[in-house]
Amino acid sequence: MNEVLTDRLVNEPSPAQLLAMLNVMVTIRRTEEQLGMDSKAGKLPGNVHLYIGQEAVAAGVCAHLGDDDFITSTHRGHGHFLAKGGKPRELIAEVHGKRTGACHGLAGSMHVADLSKGMLGANGIVGGGMAIAAGAALSAQLQGRGQVAVVFFGDGAASEGVLSEVFNIAALWKLPLVFVCENNLYSEFSPSATVTAGSLVDRPRPYGIPTTSIDGNDVVAVWAAAGEAVSRARQGLGPSFIEARTYRLRGHLEAEAGFIQTKYRTDEEVASWAKRDPIPAVAARLLAQGYLAEDGLAQIDSAVMLEVAEAVRFAEASEVPDMSYVEAAGFIRSAELGSR
Amino acid sequence: MNEVLTDRLVNEPSPAQLLAMLNVMVTIRRTEEQLGMDSKAGKLPGNVHLYIGQEAVAAGVCAHLGDDDFITSTHRGHGHFLAKGGKPRELIAEVHGKRTGACHGLAGSMHVADLSKGMLGANGIVGGGMAIAAGAALSAQLQGRGQVAVVFFGDGAASEGVLSEVFNIAALWKLPLVFVCENNLYSEFSPSATVTAGSLVDRPRPYGIPTTSIDGNDVVAVWAAAGEAVSRARQGLGPSFIEARTYRLRGHLEAEAGFIQTKYRTDEEVASWAKRDPIPAVAARLLAQGYLAEDGLAQIDSAVMLEVAEAVRFAEASEVPDMSYVEAAGFIRSAELGSR
Amino acid sequence: MAKKRLTQAINEAYIEEMDRNSRLVLYGEDVELSIFGDTRGLHGRFGASRVRNTPISEAALTGMAVGAAMAGNPVICHMMFSNFLYTGFDAIANQAAKLRLMTGGQARIPATFVAAIGGGTSTAAQHSDTPYPLLMNLGGVQVAVPSTPADAKGLLKTALRGENPTVFLIPRLRGATMGEVPEGDHLVPFGKAVVHRVGSDVTIVAIGATVSHALGAAETLRARGIEAEVVDPRTLVPLDEDAILESVAKTGRLVVVDESRDRCSAASHIAAVVADRGFHFLKSPVRRVTVPDTSLPYAPGLEKALLPDAAKVVAAVSAIFGDAQLEAP
């Protein structure tokens, strides 16, 4: 069905594939830096949770997916949206609350979705995407065209009971489902160790689900693990679980400085992870292998910056949605609006 | 606080303890046989789910508990109610819907509770008792008097997500909680293997919870495993998990013959488990050791039968509750009754 | 037309729609054996791929229905007793009800959640709720409550062809009720009430199992010279306000009968709609015959005392006529 089906289980992405992932990562980074600035400048109606630092996970996983594969995402969903093929301008316009946004401004940052790309939505309910992805995987299985579904979720979300329900059903029914747990060491402001007992990566094991823990800041490691999991799923061998160890370089949400009185992580910790930024790492690798020119990253970067700048202009120039968008998306009729 | 605290980790119950458990098991058996008959005779307002065949589990576990320890139970809760010290006549009157019942006839079979005995209730919601027991364990921990909480649940219930949530929290907080999963091979009419992936007994392991699988029809095995788990809990070492492999010798509910068109288990299977009936086994053991006379079981049995017969008379002679019981137990006032 | 049981009518709706749409799937706990009989035979007919017994995992079941529906496979998600909707409530309240709005209209969610409602057989508090008020308030799920076999079949078939999430609630006590079911592709539209009995003196709006109480009460009332009109909304979301108002415009009086608990009940809402849009028609207080604000106890006498029945409907109607007489000096 899908050219990605021809992906074979190899350990390394081709240079072209790696370059494409780098591009995705830079696009996520620059788009989010922009949104972070806009948020702090008070230009955005709602909050944003940035993915900065975790880009390798979305890029490495989604490299294996086509438009008719499905993903579900989290409150921290910009990266997944973009990696799955969503357009920066539709994302930016959405977060600006404009009718040209991916969801006509009804979703905002936390619910951004692009069903035409198989991106079934970021989700404001922690764990909310797990069963939805399993349902998409059930649909994929019934359709029999080799589609897969991937569920992205955080380490904190792994405490939601629905995850174990989905482990059980996905394993029983051999659903083409890939669990990607992005362990960024924090659940909001709680260090994972204080809210997560024992070993996260081992939890799927009793259900018979293969599981692995990888360096989520290494896009090649992510790509390899995801390739194996996706290929298993496409072959009808059932679900797999990947724990991607990573770190968010920004706050839980951009507005947090406004209400947080005590630090919940040290500057040293943040700095040490900043040194492991996944973007320079992959650029360096391509450079070393001779697949990127000395100024290659800069070139990618300027192209992306241009796109982002254009997207911001587009968003700013766009109109806000009117009530007809709500009516079209819901059950209410004009007659029901206002008081009665 | 509690004489059971002095239980030391020994592998075998004393003859007196074993006799007491035998007594509990026979009491459960005879009480339930009576309820089964009454159900089939149309004497009971609601359905009953019988525990017959599984008595060794309730008896073996509750032997370690005092009145200020807590248990939560399931839709199949008569055995737990009785083993925890509830009175047959209060159970029977309850299931008859009489005001002299343990819950004044408001509960029926599926919700029978005796808070004075630390029995926080059978539960009509599969998995409903898990978090309640964890909460009781939290209370026990806060009170610091060495109380423990035990949650009884079925193999089917293990698929409810809340179980994994409770694993996580109980392990993190080292709650004095014992999980007792009664694996009777069926979840309603579905064989466990068709609805349970992988290995049930291993599920608590990744949370760091000690876990063991035992023969639930051997009251000595149950007693030993529960003793260890309860003693860990009392010592502040946290939760433990016990899978007790057992079998219900009756239907999922007594009324099932009325609506089931196809058999969901073979006669041979039922017969083979009937041969492993836990009651004769423990009687034989006591007999062999010389602690029970030849007619010892028959004697226990007649005493119990007498008690059950008296309880039935008591229940039948009792009055039904009037609306004042609902008012006392809820928020409604007489003024709110009827139409308005 | 042939007389059929309500359960059989539902069974036929499943079969016809699964025949019609090969993407439609059904799953739930023990649907293969079928606790209520409504799903009987489906596993044999459509196979283990389209009819699936599930683990006891309501949160996953409701959420998966949303996901599969969004991905292109309509789902019948069988929840058995309506109290088990609470265990799977998040995906109904936060996902199914909201995703179409949140995605700006992109998401189509053809998921139908089926569950049995109501008391009357001493199943006690955790197997006897009538939770449509909760669902009505969610703002994004349709709610259908049939009272006859024909409506059961027709409403369910409509739900299964729709593109919005629907909760289809089966009045449990009515499963064995017989009624004429039209042959052929019988569809009942959503948002269209039906008048079961025409009358000029009082409008009785009744829902689900209470329709028969209303009809029973109407017979008693006729003997007293009061002609009641009995209106059954059939779907609560959408609600056919106009049909109710039309009836009240004629009768000037309204009693709403509803097996849900009183506070924020469907009865409350219908009363409120009429107290607003139909105020000028009203000659007497709008009465509600509902369940007092408690869960149902096990003891049969108490349960019966708490549930609506024909006598309570008669009492409510009599009370407003009493009121009216007191008024007209």
Add this chain to the structure above:
Amino acid sequence: MAKKRLTQAINEAYIEEMDRNSRLVLYGEDVELSIFGDTRGLHGRFGASRVRNTPISEAALTGMAVGAAMAGNPVICHMMFSNFLYTGFDAIANQAAKLRLMTGGQARIPATFVAAIGGGTSTAAQHSDTPYPLLMNLGGVQVAVPSTPADAKGLLKTALRGENPTVFLIPRLRGATMGEVPEGDHLVPFGKAVVHRVGSDVTIVAIGATVSHALGAAETLRARGIEAEVVDPRTLVPLDEDAILESVAKTGRLVVVDESRDRCSAASHIAAVVADRGFHFLKSPVRRVTVPDTSLPYAPGLEKALLPDAAKVVAAVSAIFGDAQLEAP
């Protein structure tokens, strides 16, 4: 009396009651750092045993609150946003609301579930619900919704001393609202409405954040010669029906303002109560100013258009006076 923010009043209620009752514990996700500020300082003051950060496991949190309460430790179970009540709904709807009844009165369940409600800051559909109608319909949980700092403190303290499960809902937008809070052990009884403004021409019942809209509307209406009485029920379960009826007996007119969705809203229920028990007082239709039956979208203009505000209250009141004039020939 000192002026305090609503959030601070809540914080004081926690502190005073935890000081008073050493068995009272508080837990929830990130309560140590405190997202809304209401739990700030508690962890430091009462220690890690009585104030616990939890994993994201709402089903366990609500259920544990029931269990700990039954076992003798009253619990403040902090649910953050009210939408997360749905993830933990079973233990509220099937356990907390029913266990006292099911155990024949044995169970005392002093569990208080705290959550923030309401829209207005583009938190979008999954962080802006106002779900008290669902809770009101459960029949076994009390529901308190304060509109002022004093009531927030007094109602919460009452909840924390009670023996029945209570959901205490914080109108999110009102967190920073300042108001006088009486010194000392300030308790506000459940089931007692308060009249914020006396008036003779129309009764406006308003809940939570909408109280200020009602008061704003009353000022505008005074300029038009209409004196509105503003009644705030403060608790929705129990509901002070008598106070509302007393006001309507005087004014003859009623508008109910409510930030929940319209269908089966608190406003619907209050309207229904008055259309029954207060029918003979009514001179004009009972209007509801509520949220149309949809979740709130992100775009601020749309969100604002959907939420009640003073102008909508003025419009609703004006409409019924228009009606009344049309009527009197």
